[in-house]
């Protein structure tokens with residue numbers, strides 16, 4: 001049995017997404033910028049996807065800019081705001097557990113003269129609103145805070161923090177990387193008090209290569225890519241119509257039953273945790289109230305060794321402390337998971353289609369792995 005438990009890395013495209021992409025390639029293959037009917041038809045399907053995605057966030061469709069993925073959305077959000085507003089206000093406040101596409105961009109901005117304040121979780125592994133507010137001041141240009149952490153599933157207090165910041169410093173631009181929350185829990189721009197939101201198509205059963213940045217009306221984001229002024233001049237370059245249509249189709253499919261799927265995945269999380277907690281040397285790193293879609297555990301053996309052992313059984317998970325290509329991100333350490341526990345961390349990430357039978361296979365392979373792998 002092929003068991004895929006690495007859905008936080010990427011998801012299998014749903015059939016609706018694949019059909020939408022094929023139809024865009026075979027029927028609506030025009031350039032959305034062309035003035036003739038073929039171009040107009042391509043523009044119409046792109047705008048339909050824009051309408052679906054904006055509707056899911058509860059915003060106007062003119063506030064969605066399509067990008068190549070959330071890495072680009074995060075870069076555009078951070079660099080685009082700093083270029084627009086960062087001449088006088090030179091400080092950015094962020095959580096210390098952001099995805100590399102935010103964190104590395106912050107480091108680059110730091111080199112160009114911005115002050116970056118990274119707020120870590122406290123010793124109890126939790127984030128506190130007041131820590132963010134106390135770090136903000138008149139010199140702060142933006143606050144960036146992911147909604148769900150991609151390594152542990154921890155849910156950050158975005159709504160509470162953004163609301164408090166807006167009350168005290170309405171000028172500060174708020175940005176949230178909502179990649180691991182979108183279509184898994186409600187993500188509404190107004191409720192979150194977010195000026196900018198980053199999304200990725202392939203994490204919601206779309207296809208790799210399409211993402212979006214929500215930009216609240218009135219907020220100025222200067223482009224990273226200049227050229228033919230597509231996407232209202234904020235992201236030049238011919239839109240990838242097939243990938244955007246796939247993104248829209250996936251969003252349309254999954255936006256209807258978010259709470260039912262959340263309940264189902266919560267049951268799966270409880271099932272998994274109750275069965276693995278009895279395995280010698282296995283501990284759960286994710287918080288009880290984290291996203292049920294992501295469960296981080298330590299297995300007592302080096303992550304990579306266990307990952308390949310599971311792979312030999314046709315079971316696919318992620319090494320829990322890796323941000324990309326096996327490199328350590330340091331995020332687990334920020335959450336107080338260090339040393340052997342970080343080196344032996346695995347990330348299991350599910351969908352509502354994951355079954356108990358698949359989890360049983362995983363649990364039994366994990367048990368076998370902990371007993372049979374030496375050292």
Ligand code: PLP
Pocket residue numbers: 008009068069070071072099101146148149150177179180199200201202211
């Ligand atoms: N932000 C988070 C929280 C992620 O988990 C990821 C992907 O792992 C990204 C951003 C980057 O997304 P993309 O692959 O669309 O560039």
